[in-house]
Every structure is written in C-alpha cells, then in structure tokens.
Amino acid sequence: MTHYVDSEVARLGTVLLHRPGPELARLTPRNNDSLLFDAIPWVGRAQEEHDAFAAALRSRGVEVLYLADLLAETLAVPDARSELTEQVLRSPRLGDTLRARVADHLAYLDPAALADVFTAGLAHEELRIGAERPGGLVWTLMDRHDFVIDPLPNLLFTRDSSVWIGDRVGVTSLAMPARRRETTLTDAIYRYHPRFVGTEFVYHPGLEHLEGGDVLLLAPGVLAVGVGERTTPAGAERLARQVFAAGLAHTILVVPIAQERATMHLDTVCTMVDVDAVLMYPNIASELSAYTVVAGADGEPRVDGPAPFLRAAADAMDLDQLRVIDTGLDPVTAEREQWDDGNNTLALAPRLCVGYERNVETNAQLERAGIEVIAIAGSELGSGRGGPRCMSCPLVREKGGGPA
Numbered sequence: 001m002t003h004y005v006d007s008e009v010a011r012l013g014t015v016l017l018h019r020p021g022p023e024l025a026r027l028t029p030r031n032n033d034s035l036l037f038d039a040i041p042w043v044g045r046a047q048e049e050h051d052a053f054a055a056a057l058r059s060r061g062v063e064v065l066y067l068a069d070l071l072a073e074t075l076a077v078p079d080a081r082s083e084l085t086e087q088v089l090r091s092p093r094l095g096d097t098l099r100a101r102v103a104d105h106l107a108y109l110d111p112a113a114l115a116d117v118f119t120a121g122l123a124h125e126e127l128r129i130g131a132e133r134p135g136g137l138v139w140t141l142m143d144r145h146d147f148v149i150d151p152l153p154n155l156l157f158t159r160d161s162s163v164w165i166g167d168r169v170g171v172t173s174l175a176m177p178a179r180r181r182e183t184t185l186t187d188a189i190y191r192y193h194p195r196f197v198g199t200e201f202v203y204h205p206g207l208e209h210l211e212g213g214d215v216l217l218l219a220p221g222v223l224a225v226g227v228g229e230r231t232t233p234a235g236a237e238r239l240a241r242q243v244f245a246a247g248l249a250h251t252i253l254v255v256p257i258a259q260e261r262a263t264m265h266l267d268t269v270c271t272m273v274d275v276d277a278v279l280m281y282p283n284i285a286s287e288l289s290a291y292t293v294v295a296g297a298d299g300e301p302r303v304d305g306p307a308p309f310l311r312a313a314a315d316a317m318d319l320d321q322l323r324v325i326d327t328g329l330d331p332v333t334a335e336r337e338q339w340d341d342g343n344n345t346l347a348l349a350p351r352l353c354v355g356y357e358r359n360v361e362t363n364a365q366l367e368r369a370g371i372e373v374i375a376i377a378g379s380e381l382g383s384g385r386g387g388p389r390c391m392s393c394p395l396v397r398e399k400g401g402g403p404a
C-alpha cells in the first residue's frame, strides 16, 4: 500500500478520521476550556454529523480509515501494546501504588477496550479500588472529577497529530498539554500497524512544536507552514531541514499568524480549493506575509523575505498569481464564519470541497467562484473549533497536484 500526498487538492484517495466517541462525553463545564472545547457537545449528534461527513467522503470514492480501528489493530501487536501501556503508566501524576492498580486494570483489557481507555481516558470511579486493592495516597486525595488517565477529545482533529508529505509521515509535536498524548497513539499506529510497516518518518513528536493544521502542501515541492499559537519558528525550521534532507520539497513558506485561538492554525484562515485558488479570511488576506525558506548549497535553510504571502506563494508555485476566494461580504459575517471554520475546507479534488453548511456566505462565495461545496452539518462537531480539514488527515492523494 503506497501512501502519498504532495498537494492540498489532488483527488483524495484515503483519509484518516476519528469518529468522536466516549472521549467527548468526558467534557464538562469544569474541564472544557483546558480540553480546548468551546462548548459541551451532544455526543450522539456529533457522531451523526461525523458519520454524514464520512459518508460524503465515501460517496466520492474516498477510502475512510478510522483511528480507533487502527489503534485497536495496533494494540494487537504485543510490542505496541507494552510500549503504549508503559507510556501511560510513566505519568508522574500516578505514584507507585496507583500505577500498579492502573497496570492491573489495563492488563485485562482486550485491544479494543484498551484503545477505548487510551482515547477516552480513565475516570477516578472507573478504577476498581477496595480493601484488597488499595489506591494509595494519590487515589485517595484525587478529586472525584479528576482523571487517572486524561481523555483525548481532540483526537477528532486528526489533521494535527500527523501529516503526510510525499511518501513519508510526520508525526507532529503538539504544543498544548491537553493534546500531547495524541501523538503517542499516531506514532505507534504508523510504526506497528501492518498497513504502515516500512513507512519512513519525516518528523517526530520529540522535536520542536509543529502541528499538522499549520502545514499546507501548496503544490508538489512547495509547503506553507504557519507559525503562531501552535507551531513555533523552531518547528518550522526543523521541518524545513527534515523535508529538504529527504528531498520532499524545495521551498517552504513560513507564514506568521496571530497567536490567538481564532487563528490557532494556518488552516483556520486559509485552505486550498483548486490548484491555483485559496479560500482566505479577508480580514487578514492582504496582511499575511511569508518568509521563503530554501535549501542553501551547504544544506542550511536559507531565508528570504518577508513578502506578501500571496505573491510569495504564487512565485514558489510558478503561477502568475493565486486566485483568492474570500469568506464573506462584510467584516462581521466574515469574522463569524471564520470562527465557525468557514475557511477550513477539505478539498476532495480540484474545485470540489467539503465545508460546514452553516457558513452560508462562504459557501456561496465558493460556488460563485466555480467550486462545488459538499455542505455538512457541524453544529456539534464545531464545538471543538475545527472544520472538515482539521477533522481529516489525507494519506493518499493523486500524485502531481492534480489536473488544472
């Protein structure tokens, strides 16, 4: 099986999704901020919305892989099981007594149940503690609302924890504490699951912070990397080194974005919908700038700029210009629809994308520009502040950027 992605828009073959499950039911008004959700989603409806998203992809011939299935299959591999279990048990929060109880608990779970615990976490009351099996000081003093193993509700956003560049996978280095454990799972899947045996890596979680939502494959050989709340300049520089060393790209455009929640990743303000067209948040479209990074003769990344992003991108992509479709006619609508992930479309092919139905103006602008929009419901899915691009990690796209 060859996994290969070298653009944002070439026909999508295979995508990794995570169907939201019990980890979303862990969200409460007490923890939703630290778990990076803006509301408490209705889990059943979120699942319906997600199933409709997956069905829309399948109806266009896309193979949908689910992270939970891959994880359960990965945990059937003994080395993967022991490695992931050790990683969870290593948490310094546990203490030796509680660690032993958790180890006992996990040891009896079959791979699917263990995958559930690794994604949904383990609540205080879910651990069987009694006179025979004391929880010790840590369990006794733990707040009843605390988790023994934290849940990972943001697994929904598979875009961020891994990114395929050419035939290599980058397992990213997530910035927010609530998300860091996600990459232990994606890393194990890509190293141990039979489907991915032999896959080479272009990035690792131990490296400088880098999130997949900040990485756009503008065209074969040309990447844009947002630096802001999540990806650091050091992460962008590291990716440039790794990508150049592997011969996966010749140019990286490093794009500073505001360090705010509304613009947490580059793909919250800009996504591609055609080989020469981007959908952009108009309030910043003209302000975005880019530093152009290329490999110098000595192998060191060489930096030029800044220049206006649209100009730098068109030059790197060898285009006269990049067409811009903006997301709203007036600033208030634009701001509302950007917040609701109007800019966060997933291209299934050139001029065909998936977007949230609620972003009426944005979708109308796209249709006016000749881009077909498959509109999906996202009232519950959107409560985690992510749209169709955030919720998908492409593993296979047609090579060469797709037909113009």
Ligand SMILES: NC(=O)NCCC[C@H](N)C(=O)O
Binding pocket: 035, 036, 037, 154, 157, 159, 160, 176, 179, 212, 213, 214, 264, 265, 267, 268, 384, 385, 386, 387, 389, 390
């Ligand atoms: N690429 C993206 O913009 N992903 C959305 C991530 C949302 C998630 N709640 C987070 O704050 O990380």
